[in-house]
Amino acid sequence: MTPKFPGERRALTAEIGQFALILAMLLAVAQSTLPMWGASRGDTALMSFGRTAAQLQGLLVGIAFAALARCFVMGDFSVSLVAQHSNVTQPVIYRFAATWGNHEGSMLLWVLILAIFGAGLARFGDGIREGLLARTLAVQGMIGAAFLAFLIFTSNPFARLDPAPFDGMELNPLLQDPGLVLHPPLLYLGYVGFSVAFSFAAAALIEGRVDAAWARWVRPWILAAWTCLTAGIALGSLWAYYELGWGGWWFWDPVENASLMPWLMGTALLHSALVLERRGALVSWTILLSVLTFSLSLIGTFLVRSGILTSVHSFAVDPTRGVFILALIIGSTGTALALFAWRAPSMRSGALFGGISREAGLTLNNLFLMAATAVVFLGTFYPVIMEAVNGDKISVGPPYYKITFGPVMVPLLLLVTFGPLLQWKRDSLKPLFAKVRWPALIALGTGIGAVIALGFKSVAAGLGFALAAWLIFGALAMLARRWRGAGESFNSRLVRTTPMSVYGMVIAHAGLGVMCAGVTAMSSFETSKVLVMRTGDVVAIGPAQVTLNNVRDVAGVNYTATAASFSVRQGDSIRDLVSERRFFPNSRNQTTEAAIAAGFTGNTYVAIGEPDPSGGLTVRLYRHPLVGWIWGGALLMALGGVASLSDRRFRLGAATPARQMLPPMMVPAE
16 A cells, blocks of 8 residues: 655545544543433433443544544654654554554554443443443543543644655654554553443442442453453563563563553452352452552553653653643542542441352462562562652662562462362361362472472472472363262263353463463573674574574665574474564664574574674574463463353343342342
């Protein structure tokens, strides 16, 4: 597709998008007030307006997003944003992805996903109590109105340039990658998806009623957001691994942490909502987690756009925009917490449970998840706080997380298998130990075998592999016990009737074990070399031998590059790979494209640097054992979420009328 140039008649696409945003904001204001008023008066017409407004708002924001995408694809450089982040030489896929490869466009994507979730809630909310749905959509409308105002008044994506340039600048070369097409949308689906849980929680606090039906209505939305966020983080880690040329999968960058914190909190929320749905317990805890999870998502948005952090993920924007988002965080979170404080005295804890029970196990898991979140939060914001207090610039890196995050996660991983094997309400230790006997023996054997095979200096690695086996075989044990039923023999009928949510839980927990094995191998056995190579040189790295075949200059669509061809021999297998150092003349930037020989047991990673004065080429070589298991395990966890979402119980009515008529803030004791 050939972009249009400003010499041709300027289309009104940007004005259409701008007008759609303004209409969407006005509609969001109406959505945030009229349904709330109608719910307080019992006015069915006003409550129904919320559903219509939410769907119309989704349509209008969709029109605005489509208008901006068209401006990018068609190369309308009279739009300032297009001129700053696009170029006629960019492939069309990156001109399209550039729509959200900047501050204004990414915020429009953020608002679009918020509107889609609101429209989806309106469209598929038939089983939800009318007053609760109206109030929930009203809160969604408030969030939408705030962010639409932020877009229109501080971050207008449709601002014009006059006169328009004949060519644009360029999308950041680091972003000219297929990862840009998938990673941000998935990440935002996770971030923004938690807004539904926040809105449900705020609506329940306003209404004064929380019950098991409320948990059943909100849990699919939590699960959908968690699934997307899991996949988004995994793809972002993979993208950084092969694109930045540094050979790592996680750097504890503050903006990476900004996605990890809501994931940890969202995991706790997902399990807490399950307890509330099944047993009517953890009422206050679930409401509080709903508020805090979305608040952490907003904090992530603030970190990227405030200018307080220097990160490869950050947008270089005016700090005043960060102040606007900070005000939104304080306003939304502060109001929700004030509502919580007001209603908390009237909340009842719900059904009682014993100290050894599934409820207790999931609660303990949640406490460790909260502790892990606190560790990451402190490491992320401590440098910011210190700089604000006394001007000292400090950094908190991997050593901090190694001695703080790891000790919290190890007991959490041990507990993960126990929770689903416990009985609801009350259990005892003797039958529990019988249930985990085989996973424990396999894990113990795995750990001892790893230490013997790898050497007694690898005790930490042995522990990591033992934890991985514990998680994987513990997940399979859940399924095996269910298939045996009350007896000890296999029951094929139970296989056919096992809910998809059970399969989803097993897949997700096993995926966590696979990821644990990958992290253990990478942390314990990664090797690297940095050296100067010349044509014909052969270097051994781990079990592989790397040969530099030739170095040549190549020309891409919008870049020139130095390309080095390598052969990687491992056993009888030989793979030819190319690593490039690209130069983009429009933006005067350089990027590194790594050459990766990926395999089941690990990757051989090759990245070239600057030419050496002696005539050679600087080359970085890495051996990454089981690194693919990290992303494979994370994607298995996301697949578990998809499997759980397909459970037919999520598509059925949530509650009986009798259960809906419970007194305010009370839940049934089952």
